[in-house]
Amino acid sequence: MKIAIASGKGGTGKTTVAVNLALSLGEVQLVDCDVEEPNCNLFLRSDLEKYQDVVLPVPRIDGNKCTHCGKCAQFCQYNAIALLSSGPMLFPQLCHGCGGCILVCPESAISEDGRITGVIERGRVYDTINLWQGKLFIGEAMASPVIRQLKSSIGEEGIKIIDSPPGTACPVIASLKDVDYCVLITEPTPFGLNDLVLAVEVVRQMGIPFGVIINRHGMGDDRVDVYCKAENIPVLMRIPDERQIAVLYSEGIPFVTQMTEWKERFRKMFGDIVSQIPVKEGN
Amino acid sequence: MTRQITVISGKGGTGKTTISSAFASLADDVVIADCDVDAADMHLIMAPEILETKDFYGLKVASIDPDLCTACGICERSCRFGAIGPDLHVDVYRCEGCAVCEYVCPSDAITMLDRKAGDVFTSMTRFGPMAHARLGIGEEASGKLVSAVRDAATELALRYNKSTIIIDGPPGTGCSVIASITGVDLVLIVTEPTVSGMHDLERVSEVVEHFRIPALVCINKSNINEQNTNRILDHCRSRQMDVVGILPYDRTPTDAMLVGKTVVEYVDNDFSSGVRAMWEKVQKYLFAE
Ligand code: SF4
Ligand code: SF4
Numbered sequence: 158m159k160i161a162i163a164s165g166k167g168g169t170g171k172t173t174v175a176v177n178l179a180l181s182l183g184e185v186q187l188v189d190c191d192v193e194e195p196n197c198n199l200f201l202r203s204d205l206e207k208y209q210d211v212v213l214p215v216p217r218i219d220g221n222k223c224t225h226c227g228k229c230a231q232f233c234q235y236n237a238i239a240l241l242s243s244g245p246m247l248f249p250q251l252c253h254g255c256g257g258c259i260l261v262c263p264e265s266a267i268s269e270d271g272r273i274t275g276v277i278e279r280g281r282v283y284d285t286i287n288l289w290q291g292k293l294f295i296g297e298a299m300a301s302p303v304i305r306q307l308k309s310s311i312g313e314e315g316i317k318i319i320d321s322p323p324g325t326a327c328p329v330i331a332s333l334k335d336v337d338y339c340v341l342i343t344e345p346t347p348f349g350l351n352d353l354v355l356a357v358e359v360v361r362q363m364g365i366p367f368g369v370i371i372n373r374h375g376m377g378d379d380r381v382d383v384y385c386k387a388e389n390i391p392v393l394m395r396i397p398d399e400r401q402i403a404v405l406y407s408e409g410i411p412f413v414t415q416m417t418e419w420k421e422r423f424r425k426m427f428g429d430i431v432s433q434i435p436v437k438e439g440n
Numbered sequence: 441m442t443r444q445i446t447v448i449s450g451k452g453g454t455g456k457t458t459i460s461s462a463f464a465s466l467a468d469d470v471v472i473a474d475c476d477v478d479a480a481d482m483h484l485i486m487a488p489e490i491l492e493t494k495d496f497y498g499l500k501v502a503s504i505d506p507d508l509c510t511a512c513g514i515c516e517r518s519c520r521f522g523a524i525g526p527d528l529h530v531d532v533y534r535c536e537g538c539a540v541c542e543y544v545c546p547s548d549a550i551t552m553l554d555r556k557a558g559d560v561f562t563s564m565t566r567f568g569p570m571a572h573a574r575l576g577i578g579e580e581a582s583g584k585l586v587s588a589v590r591d592a593a594t595e596l597a598l599r600y601n602k603s604t605i606i607i608d609g610p611p612g613t614g615c616s617v618i619a620s621i622t623g624v625d626l627v628l629i630v631t632e633p634t635v636s637g638m639h640d641l642e643r644v645s646e647v648v649e650h651f652r653i654p655a656l657v658c659i660n661k662s663n664i665n666e667q668n669t670n671r672i673l674d675h676c677r678s679r680q681m682d683v684v685g686i687l688p689y690d691r692t693p694t695d696a697m698l699v700g701k702t703v704v705e706y707v708d709n710d711f712s713s714g715v716r717a718m719w720e721k722v723q724k725y726l727f728a729e
Contacts (some may be wrong), residue, residue, distance in 0.1 A: 166479045167611040168453010172636065193612035194451060194643065199635040214520075234499065234538055255520055255538030295646045298583065298615035323452050323611060324478030330533060330578040347697050348457070348481040355479065359577050376694055403689075407665035409635035 159317045160430060161333050163360075164342040165352030167323035170372035170396065171342050173406060175320040176200045177413045179286050181423035186311055189290035190332040191322045192275060192303040200411050203280030203288050208310060211275035211291070211303045214254040218245055222266035229258035229267060250298050275303040277310055287311075300328040308332070325359050333360070337434050339367040340393060345377035350384055357390070366433055373398040391433065393426050442597045443726045444624040446475070448609035448617060450640030454632045455660040458693040458703060459715060460608040461485045464567045465702040466719045469603040472565065473593035474572040475586045475620040476610045477558070485700055488563030488570045496588055498557030498579055499537030502530045508549035515541035515550060533578060560588050562596060569596040583615035590620070604726070613647050621648065626726050627655040628684070633668030634661075641672065645679055656725060658685040658718060682725075685718030687711060 162175040172189075176197055179187040189197040198205060216238075218229070227240040237251040238258060249272055259267045275293045282288055291307035293300050300322065308331075311317060321332040333339060339360045343353040353369065360367045367390070371381055374395040385392050396402065405412045413419045447460040461482055464472045474482040502523070504515070509528060516524040519541055523534035532555075542550040557579040563570045571592035573585050593605050609620040621627055627648050631641040641657070648655045657676050662669045669686070676683050688711060696706035703712045 166452055166481070168451055193614045193617075194636075194640045196451075196636045196639060199639055232539070232543070253536055253538060255536065255540050256518075257538055257540045257543065260518075260540065260543060293614060295613060295643060296618075296650045298618055300612075300614045324582075325577055326478050326575060326579060326582045326616075328614070346694055347484045347700070351481055351484055352479045355577075362577055376691075378698060403664055406636075407632075407634040407668060 158431070158434070159319060159336040161319040161321050161336040161339045162342065163321035163329060163333065163339055163356060164323055165325060165356035166348060169342045169344050169349065171323070172196045172200070172320055173372070173412070174340065174342055174370055175318050176411045177419065178423050178427065179318050180283060180411055180413050181420040182316060182427060184285050185316045185318055186287045186289065188307065188311060188317055188319045189288070190304050190307060190319055192291040192293045192300050192307070192328070193322060195290045195292055197320055198280070198288060198290060199409050201282045201286065201288055203282040205278040205280040205288070205290065207276055208279045209277045209306070210273045211277065211306050212271040213252070213274050213302055214256065214269045215249050215252050215272040216247060216258050216267045217270045218247065219266045219268070220244065222264045224264055226263065228261045228263065232257050232261045250296065253299070274299065277307050301331040304328055304331040325355050329359065330363070333363055333365060336365060338430050339365045340370055340430070341367055342370050342372055343381055344373050345371055345375070345379065345381045347380070349377070350380050353381065353384070357388070366435065368393040368430065368433065370394045370396065372396045391429070393429060394422065442594070442603060442605055443626070444605040444607060445626045445628060445722065445726055446607040446609045446621050446624045447628045447630060448621065448644060449611055449630045450613065450644030451631070451636050452611040454630045454637060455693060456630045457481050457485070457608055458697070459628070459630055459658060460606055462702045462704050462712070462715045463719050463722070464606050465704055466716060467604050467606060470568045471593050471597045471600070471602045471605045472568065472570040473589050473605055473607045474570070475589050475607050475616070477573045477575045477582055477585045477589065478610055478616065480572055480574065482608050483572060485697065485702055486565040486567070486570055487700060488561070488565045488572065490561050490563045492562045494560045495556050496558040496560050496573065496585055497554045498584055499555070500539070500552040501532055501535050501537055501555045502539070502541050503551055503553045504528060504530060505549045505551070508547050510547050512546065514544050514546065518544045558585055560585070560592055562592050568602065569600055571596060582610070583619040586610070586616045586619035613643050617644070617647060618651070621653055622651060624653060626722070627653050628658060628722060629655055630658045630660055631672060632661045633659060633665040633672060638668060638672060638675070642675070645681065654725070655681050656684045656722060657681050658687065659683060660687045661689040662686045664689045684721040685714060687714045
């Protein structure tokens with residue numbers, strides 16, 4: 158079973174929920190798909206080992222064969238090749254690795270190399286958590302291939318908790334693909350509500366069952382509660398706006414390890430989530 | 441010359457939009473650009489009156505004409521993104537618009553269609569003109585949309601003869617962040633003294649360094665963890681980034697947000713005067729020769 162933890166806006170407590178839920182459940186796989194800012198391990202401090210590089214194909218142009226015709230630059234939809242007077246110049250960060258330039262080159266001057274844009278790492282912590290994380294290298298633009306490779310690295314069995322990137326764009330879609338349930342984290346503020354509404358649009362469009370956790374409950378007003386009620390969205394949990402939680406967070410300590418009564422609450426919430434997942438046909 | 445400053449944070453939720461909108465209300469001659477296109481929130485405080493809406497086209501999408509298609513399957517084998525299934529239908533979420541299938545199709549059955557991926561707005565607010573956007577759900581081209589918003593802001597600055605563009609940037613380190621900082625004069629990184637805040641500050645300052653843009657730092661919610669605040673100060677010293685503001689953990693941003701105001705409009709207290717003082721300093725860097 159795959160459960161994604163997502164939010165329209167960053168900084169609402171996705172990682173907090175993912176880590177604390179993982180620590181409350183026993184044997185799980187925790188998958189940090191926020192590859193631009195993977196933060197789960199800041200709270201778990203596992204000795205991660207490298208599992209795989211993320212390699213994207215990228216063209217290599219043979220200067221001896223190239224006649225400067227410029228067909229590759231014309232074809233590339235991502236402006237990854239520019240034709241200068243000295244010949245074609247490649248901007249590898251812009252390349253999507255579609256292979257089109259190789260097909261169009263009349264001189265067969267283009268071959269392909271691999272380019273490492275990120276890394277998949279894993280570790281085991283607290284005896285119960287298999288932590289997986291993807292990391293996009295600095296200066297690299299494309300998060301989705303890292304997320305896709307990360308998700309295909311983990312096995313099918315057991316409970317998988319997926320910490321998604323914030324927002325509603327393509328990396329979020331990549332992280333939500335094929336999940337069984339999505340928990341949306343928000344704050345009881347105008348920004349929180351605005352971004353929740355966008356996130357709800359995403360999960361509805363993808364047909365994923367979902368519920369909401371209101372974090373820092375008490376800091377703003379009741380507009381998120383009102384919205385969820387009107388839209389018939391289950392509020393799975395309210396985490397209060399308590400200084401102790403904020404301080405533990407700042408130190409990188411998962412709060413269930415100090416405020417142990419919360420483990421039971423997370424377990425109960427997990428039970429609620431499981432009961433909301435429709436049984437798949439054929440299972 | 442118009443000067444441009446981008447406010448970013450690496451990590452979300454550190455108070456980036458609180459600070460960029462407060463700056464907008466303090467600047468004399470300003471165009472505002474909300475480049476956090478994925479979770480655009482600034483309009484909730486700016487209450488923009490939309491003057492013009494433009495369609496934003498991202499990457500194209502392949503479309504197969506069933507009347508011309510002979511089901512040869514060459515396109516399916518050529519697409520590297522798995523966007524064409526065995527039934528020879530294009531999955532629009534997977535298609536990255538590379539046009540390889542159009543090129544290889546022997547029957548000319550495939551055309552690349554424009555796809556609307558969002559809207560770009562130009563608006564007027566109580567502080568000046570504003571450029572902002574809405575990205576369609578699950579769209580790929582958020583970096584391109586950021587550039588479109590910045591183009592619109594530059595145009596507004598020319599039209600209304602404004603000296604400053606304040607850009608509210610997106611979180612993260614990927615394509616939309618890169619698009620929001622390339623070619624600007626100054627970056628302000630808003631961070632917080634938490635393990636995540638510090639980690640993301642480090643990553644995002646590497647991005648800024650990679651593109652050789654001068655950067656300043658603001659530490660928000662500083663009294664949540666004084667020890668970490670000191671660590672950030674050390675880190676900034678070693679990277680030669682000046683810390684221009686240290687703000688307390690405070691209810692003011694939330695209270696101001698609830699009534700749709702910037703913190704400096706809302707109240708005159710320690711927090712808002714801290715932001716004011718920071719803008720004074722930032723201006724000096726921004727307009728330094
Ligand atoms: S492989 Fe595709 S994206 Fe990369 S340079 Fe060639 S045409 Fe452009
Ligand atoms: S345009 Fe490229 S990504 Fe889209 S279906 Fe054709 S080959 Fe695949």
